[in-house]
Amino acid sequence: MSVLEQYAYSNRLRYVHPAEKIFFVLATLIFLLATSQIKIYIFVLVVVSVLLIGVAGIPVAFYLRLLLLPLSFLITSGAVIALTVTATPDLLLSISLGRFTLGVTREGLLVAAKACLKALASVACLYFLALTTPIVDGTAVLRRLRVPGLVLDLLTLTYRFSSVLLDTAIKMYISQSSRLGYSSLPRSFRSLGYLISNLFLKSYEQAKMLNITLSSRGYQGEFRVLEHPFHLSKRNLILIGLWLILLGALAWPGGGGKLVVRIGY
Amino acid sequence: MSYVLATEGLDYTYPNGTQALKGVSLKIPKGSKAAILGPNGAGKSTLFLHFNGILKPQRGKVIYEGKELRYDRTSLLNLRQKVGIVFQDPDTQLFSASVIQEVSFGPFNLGLPEAEVKRRVEKALALTGIEDLADKPTHFLSYGQKKRVCLAAVLAMEPEVLILDEPTAYLDPQLVRQLIDFLEELHRQGRTVILSTHDVDLAYTWADQVFILKAGKLVTSGRPEEVFADRKLVEEVGLALPWIWEVYQRLKELGWPVEAPPPRSKEELLRELPCPIYQKIGR
Ligand SMILES: Nc1ncnc2c1ncn2[C@@H]1O[C@H](COP(=O)(O)OP(=O)(O)OP(=O)(O)O)[C@@H](O)[C@H]1O
Numbered sequence: 001m002s003v004l005e006q007y008a009y010s011n012r013l014r015y016v017h018p019a020e021k022i023f024f025v026l027a028t029l030i031f032l033l034a035t036s037q038i039k040i041y042i043f044v045l046v047v048v049s050v051l052l053i054g055v056a057g058i059p060v061a062f063y064l065r066l067l068l069l070p071l072s073f074l075i076t077s078g079a080v081i082a083l084t085v086t087a088t089p090d091l092l093l094s095i096s097l098g099r100f101t102l103g104v105t106r107e108g109l110l111v112a113a114k115a116c117l118k119a120l121a122s123v124a125c126l127y128f129l130a131l132t133t134p135i136v137d138g139t140a141v142l143r144r145l146r147v148p149g150l151v152l153d154l155l156t157l158t159y160r161f162s163s164v165l166l167d168t169a170i171k172m173y174i175s176q177s178s179r180l181g182y183s184s185l186p187r188s189f190r191s192l193g194y195l196i197s198n199l200f201l202k203s204y205e206q207a208k209m210l211n212i213t214l215s216s217r218g219y220q221g222e223f224r225v226l227e228h229p230f231h232l233s234k235r236n237l238i239l240i241g242l243w244l245i246l247l248g249a250l251a252w253p254g255g256g257g258k259l260v261v262r263i264g265y
Numbered sequence: 266m267s268y269v270l271a272t273e274g275l276d277y278t279y280p281n282g283t284q285a286l287k288g289v290s291l292k293i294p295k296g297s298k299a300a301i302l303g304p305n306g307a308g309k310s311t312l313f314l315h316f317n318g319i320l321k322p323q324r325g326k327v328i329y330e331g332k333e334l335r336y337d338r339t340s341l342l343n344l345r346q347k348v349g350i351v352f353q354d355p356d357t358q359l360f361s362a363s364v365i366q367e368v369s370f371g372p373f374n375l376g377l378p379e380a381e382v383k384r385r386v387e388k389a390l391a392l393t394g395i396e397d398l399a400d401k402p403t404h405f406l407s408y409g410q411k412k413r414v415c416l417a418a419v420l421a422m423e424p425e426v427l428i429l430d431e432p433t434a435y436l437d438p439q440l441v442r443q444l445i446d447f448l449e450e451l452h453r454q455g456r457t458v459i460l461s462t463h464d465v466d467l468a469y470t471w472a473d474q475v476f477i478l479k480a481g482k483l484v485t486s487g488r489p490e491e492v493f494a495d496r497k498l499v500e501e502v503g504l505a506l507p508w509i510w511e512v513y514q515r516l517k518e519l520g521w522p523v524e525a526p527p528p529r530s531k532e533e534l535l536r537e538l539p540c541p542i543y544q545k546i547g548r
């Protein structure tokens with residue numbers, strides 16, 4: 001989680017307007033969901049991966065490991081989709097189980113591959129957002145989109161405090177284990193118990209303190225802050241437009257024509 | 266002399282029964298450089314929370330610019346525009362994951378226009394030497410860097426009275442020097458600076474008013490050379506004497522011309538070292 005964030009702050013697309021990145025990802029995701037053509041899935045997966053590695057500068061090994069995370073889950077669910085149980089044994093591969101046969105059909109395999117690739121391409125899109133756009137930039141866009149301030153303030157605080165919480169937990173864990181707190185199983189349980197209960201006490205104290213420190217700076221119920229001045233780039237917008245047209249053209253013979261018009265606007 | 270902040274018979278007991286302040290009465294002159302000294306748990310931070318109207322005295326009162334503090338919303342907001350406080354633990358102060366957001370928060374609350382906020386944020390970032398951290402998330406910073414951010418966040422509000430709770434802890438020597446220079450600058454502008462510290466050398470060199478707290482009570486106060494003159498009292502409290510003061514005392518015993526005023530800094534001490542004393546020590 002925290003490594004992902006490190007890249008979000010240091011990648012080469014960091015200073016691209018977050019709205020452009022969000023629009024790119026959302027439009028592509030909608031496209032993926034709407035189309036049922038396997039070549040589009042593969043195309044999106046390849047292009048997004050190339051963008052992340054080649055343009056944003058995310059290390060290949062790290063990115064592949066990220067993609068592997070959902071893969072194990074995809075393979076098992078893919079297998080379940082691919083498997084068929086029938087009484088008529090005309091399957092590619094099969095085992096017979098008494099009256100029934102368990103196996104895979106060509107269609108089943110295709111459906112499974114489609115589902116897996118669709119999911120993988122969508123995940124790659126989401127990674128694109130997560131790896132190039134820090135949360136704070138995202139909230140800036142949401143603010144432009146007139147999302148209520150209260151929601152954004154909550155988002156800001158939740159985000160900040162989940163890092164504080166994680167940080168505190170890690171510090172406590174290090175401090176405990178450096179004093180042999182996790183040297184045996186029973187001791188580990190006890191240490192973990194202390195850690196969890198203290199973590200909550202600490203967070204509570206910290207939340208109270210935050211209220212104090214905010215009000216000492218004149219907090220009146222709304223966070224008004226400077227945001228990084230991002231500029232929309234014409235070039236990027238044109239590229240995104242071209243990308244969507246390209247996707248549309250690819251999908252065209254498969255009857256995706258109407259969709260293109262809708263997204264093109 | 267007019268006093269910017271004062272307390273009279275201030276008592277404060279935390280809900281768990283810890284008596285943190287016991288009848289503290291003190292007066293901080295306007296435009297002064299005040300240092301509050303005292304061992305851990307003496308009540309320094311608790312006192313500061315009263316100066317900003319965050320804690321309400323259970324007995325006694327806090328006086329700002331000659332008027333007793335009132336605790337309704339508008340009075341508190343007014344007070345907090347004038348009195349800024351940098352807290353001891355940076356993690357409790359940072360609310361945002363972005364340095365620039367954190368620093369711009371206070372100035373916006375003062376109702377300043379965006380251009381002015383930008384100007385102040387840039388100035389505060391430059392003063393604390395963290396321009397290059399502006400776009401970094403606060404949770405990837407080192408502790409000292411976080412302290413700088415908190416400092417910048419309050420400096421950007423340019424308060425009349427600046428309160429700093431152990432500002433030098435965790436800062437590297439270079440930044441401590443920069444900070445002191447900057448506090449001098451604020452002092453020249455006529456602002457009041459109050460800080461708490463365990464560093465007696467810093468307090469002796471920098472401050473013009475020293476207050477010593479122990480176990481919730483004000484033990485002594487006055488000009489640094491008055492306060493440190495009472496060696497027994499200072500040592501009883503658990504504080505050390507400033508080394509410049511120690512050397513000066515020893516030299517006086519050895520025949521330092523008594524009419525010279527006590528040196529306040531290393532430079533002053535070295536500059537005024539008279540030759541005969543060198544000879545006497547070398548005896
Ligand atoms: N939130 C709290 N709840 C209960 N007791 C507290 C709380 N904060 C401080 N105390 C107690 O009040 C007393 C004064 O604490 P305070 O933080 O003011 O000391 P301090 O002089 O700032 O010490 P330090 O030099 O360690 O920062 C201490 O005995 C402390 O244990």
Ligand SMILES: [Mg+2]
Nearest residue numbers: 309310353430
């Ligand atoms: Mg303290």
